[in-house]
Amino acid sequence: MARRSSVDVFCPSCRWEPTNVAFWGCTCGCRWNTFATAGVCPRCRRRWPDTQCPVCHVLSPHEEWYHRLAGLVADLLNGH
Ligand SMILES: [Zn+2]
Ligand SMILES: [Zn+2]
DSSP: OOSSOOOBBOTTTTTTOOOOOOEEEEEEOEEEGGGTTTOOHHHHHHBBEEEEEEEOOOOOGGGGGGGGHHHHHHHHHTTT
């Protein structure tokens, strides 16, 4: 059983998986982990629709970092 219950989060370009590092910076000067708030700055509440990968530097829409649905499909395919 390799099924995961949590959402898989990784870069859609290079598949880097975010840790809890506060890599992302807002124009208000705040630095935080954008995946802890789904792309919303905790200080000024600005929503950032795109998230840049610190490894490959590709800017991708925030929701494209979440891969739970793709993982569920893969589990179904592997289970049959
Ligand atoms: Zn990347
Ligand atoms: Zn901010």
